Amino acid sequence: MMELQTLVEKLKLDYLSDSLDTLCEQASKKDLGYREFLHTALSSEWAGRHQKGLESRLKQARLPWVKSLEQFDYSFQPSVDKKVMRELSGLGFIERAENVVLLGPPGVGKTHLAIALAVKAAEAGHRIMFLSLEKLMTTLKKAQQENRLERQMQLLVYPKLLVLDEIGYLPMNREEASLFFRLVTRRYEKASTILTSNKSFSDWGEIFGDQVIATAILDRLLHHATTVNIKGESYRLKEKRKAGLINSKK
Template identity: 70%
Template sequence: MELTNLLGKLKMDHLEAQLDVVCEQAAKRELDYKSFLSEALQTEWQGRHLRGIEARLRLARFPWVKTLDQFDYDFQPSLDRKQVRELAGLSFVERAHNVVILGPPGVGKTHLSVGLGVKAVEAGYSVLFLTLESLMTRLVRAQHENRLERSLQQLTYPKLLMIDELGYLPLSRTEASLFFRLVVRRYERSSLIVTSNKSFLDWGEIFNDHVLATAILDRLLHYSTTLNIKGESYRLKEKRKAGLLGQPRAEAENEEVITDA
């Protein structure tokens, strides 16, 4: 049977596409049969691995793809780099633990969340990114259409579910109840990353129910890591550079002290 035909039947598309290059390199390096076979299979595996990453990235529905290496730690010195490195090892995903990222708007919460999500995708985990608004729209619609159970089951499937922008808008009692049901479904089964601009003390207002907020936090924080970013917005930083805004209050106060001295 012709080699190209055989590779097609075995569905080795990546090796078939790179076969001439692999053979040429093997000849130049004078590889023995076992080494050549290893190189050929490695080529196929790498192609499949990259194709798998691309497919999982599409399914994750990230708003954009940014890595942890692209994060500007110097601009956010309050962030514990060691803690982020530990999270990047993804043991929290393997153990079905959660991550909560807190901070004011624009400090990089979503960037960190997506960066961890990309790491999980590259490691072979199923990942899904949703804003709180899109999550609530999805669950409320499913409830109205009598398919809530199916929707909750689908949201339980991803090994890592990321919920962005918790706290920007208050939830109704119905929405808060649906969020609680989702957290309960995933509790100790799979991981959540949640970003919020509100401290935990304010979550009772977000959910319009302090008792329900406590129940959510109890499960969310039982096995979790919290990252608290206390810094200025990246977006405001760019406007300051352009001279569209004044200096941050702390810097302005420091300059006043120096001037008075």
């Protein structure tokens, strides 16, 4: 009969293989039954695979940092509805291929919330990607110049969740607005997008340099979407004020 360790290795149960001796010893001490031991052993393998998959998805996502919803300071930004964020964290919006738009001035936590939802999605097994608008435009224009725009579009449509950060910080020319519109159209009702912007929707014509394109983009983005408006002071200004670098509010 084949040795247990050899059998585990041949079945490619790599994580169970590493912890098999420990698990057998614990099972003996706790006097576990066969079913209980099998459950413990397979749980160990699954946990290892899940963690490796999560680490891989987070690495591919290109997140600038990792944040969680639990780390968000709702007391400093009471305009953020906890109930709405709790519903979004359930990830039903991803299953329905809906979008999330986070609006507010710089420094109020838009990117934190976007990343936190992306991390939740990665934990649930979804492919995610994070790009600033500047990086997105650079990537698409380079692909267009090198005649591989279609391939690049496919790569950007593939993730179940795409986070586009800092919409509105830099204006777009007509070519850039057209590329952005093509991406939004490709993902429409197929996959979810989270956008953060410092501009209200009424100013998006100014961002895209064309009111017609802006309206077409908003029509597709907002057809199935949750909008979160954040009003409040910048976290960065708060920290500077605490450090005495700027005057306190009067």
